[in-house]
Each structure stands twice: as structure tokens, then as C-alpha cells.
Amino acid sequence: MWNGNPEIWGSFAPVLFPIIGALKDGEFEYDGTYYSVPKHGFIRNNENLVFKKLSDSTIEYSLKFDKESLKQYPFKFEFFIRFSLNENQIKVEHEVINHCNQTPMYFSVGGHPAFKCPLNEDEVYEDYFLEFEKVETIPTWGVLSSGLIDTTTSPLLDNSSILSLKNNLFENDALILKEHLSNKVSLKSKKSTTCLSVEYVDFPYLGIWAKPNAPFVCIEPWLGISDSCDTDQDFKTKEGILKLDKQSRFKASYTITIQE
Numbered sequence: 001m002w003n004g005n006p007e008i009w010g011s012f013a014p015v016l017f018p019i020i021g022a023l024k025d026g027e028f029e030y031d032g033t034y035y036s037v038p039k040h041g042f043i044r045n046n047e048n049l050v051f052k053k054l055s056d057s058t059i060e061y062s063l064k065f066d067k068e069s070l071k072q073y074p075f076k077f078e079f080f081i082r083f084s085l086n087e088n089q090i091k092v093e094h095e096v097i098n099h100c101n102q103t104p105m106y107f108s109v110g111g112h113p114a115f116k117c118p119l120n121e122d123e124v125y126e127d128y129f130l131e132f133e134k135v136e137t138i139p140t141w142g143v144l145s146s147g148l149i150d151t152t153t154s155p156l157l158d159n160s161s162i163l164s165l166k167n168n169l170f171e172n173d174a175l176i177l178k179e180h181l182s183n184k185v186s187l188k189s190k191k192s193t194t195c196l197s198v199e200y201v202d203f204p205y206l207g208i209w210a211k212p213n214a215p216f217v218c219i220e221p222w223l224g225i226s227d228s229c230d231t232d233q234d235f236k237t238k239e240g241i242l243k244l245d246k247q248s249r250f251k252a253s254y255t256i257t258i259q260e
Helices: 067-072
Strands: 027-030 033-034 048-055 058-064 077-086 091-098 105-107 109-111 115-118 128-143 149-164 175-177 183-191 196-199 205-209 216-223 242-244 251-257
Touching: 033 067, 048 205, 091 105, 091 109, 128 175, 128 216, 149 175, 242 251
Parallel strands: none
Antiparallel strands: 027 033, 048 058, 058 077, 077 091, 091 251, 105 242, 109 216, 115 216, 128 149, 128 183, 175 205, 183 196, 196 251, 205 216
């Protein structure tokens, strides 16, 4: 994992809930009332997370609604995040519970893991590439300075499974993938056999990002996406939003596999 150097980017692997990315004007509208949730939600950097479980291979945390959370997010949620280690693979599990007896809840959830790149001292960033599970012909959506998704696209891959990393690749912010076929992306080097893979069957959106010229890359499985620049801010119809019925549970997971 990336070491979280605060002089470059002080995070490691933020957990994204109940939104992903940015909201238009920092707000969403639900049943006639506007609510404000910070970018990527309120799980990351939240001191109210409760430690739930620890074993030789698993650690789990949770967060449950309270009076303060209802002021910014009007749903009686309970959120769990679990990290389980099995040999060379880490499974990241998200579980969401809707405790409301009368109404569904709306949310997004996703990951933001950052991986050190290059991994070895005799390598440089340009020695690395991302290999998609399948051959892809896909665009990336533009990201505005506000963090909102533009309506325009740029070509990213044309009948290829290889995306070469270079220091200026993220000069216009993240690469946003909506229409890709692959459920797995691998970070590989041209000079060594060390690689890692992120498999995200449960997640239809993917973000790829790094600070320009920074020695890491994020491979981000998402169930949801930032607001579009032309959104009407209605949370119920937000692109990628999930609807969870009253007194129901939702689960989604992805895995990180390290191979040497």
C-alpha cells in the first residue's frame, strides 16, 4: 500500500459512503429538503467508527446513525467494513443495513485503495501499466474543477487491455470508467514479476487516480459516482445511486491479490 505521506497525499485507502465523489453545490435534495455530505462521504477520518471484531485474519468496524448524522443524511443506516486476509489476498467487505421501518434508503459505497508505484527501487513510474481483464474500447469521463462529472468524454483504450502509467496521466484528475467489460485490473511492471490485482465483480464503476507525479496509483471500485454537472440534485434519481428497502441489508466486496 501507499505509505500516506501527508506532503503528497495523506490517505491510504479511504472507505466511501454514503456518497462517492462530489455533490453539486455540496448538497443533495431528498423529499424537498437539502442535505450536505462531504466529498466521498463521512466514513473516512471518522472518529466515531466502532471497533467490532479482531482475529488473526479479520478486522471489522461499524458506524450507526445518530441524531447528528440524521442532520446531514436522513436515513437510519448501519455501516460495516471488514478486512479479511487469506494467504496473499485481502477481501474488503461492505455491509449496509436500513433500520427504518417505513422508507427505503439511498446510498453509494466504494473503495479508494492506493498502491505504491514503483514497488522496487530500480524502477520508475513509467515501467508500470494497468492490465484489464478483457480487451476494452472505452472512454473516460471528464472531471471538472468542482469534482463534478462533465458531459464530455475522451478516448482511453481502443481495442486494448493495457493502460500505461505516466506522470501526466492524471493531470486532469481521475479517470472515470462507466462502460468497461472487465471485473479485474492488475498493476504490473515491465521489469519485474511483482504485481497485484483488484477484482471488483460487485462494482460497475471504476476510478483510477493519483496525484500528478506522485509515486502511487489508486484503483477504485465504486457503486455510485460523483454528481454530473447537469444533475437536478434529486438523491433518488442520482446516477448510480442504490436503493435499499426498509429493514434490509446490502453487501458488496472486492479483493486485492498480491503476487510475486
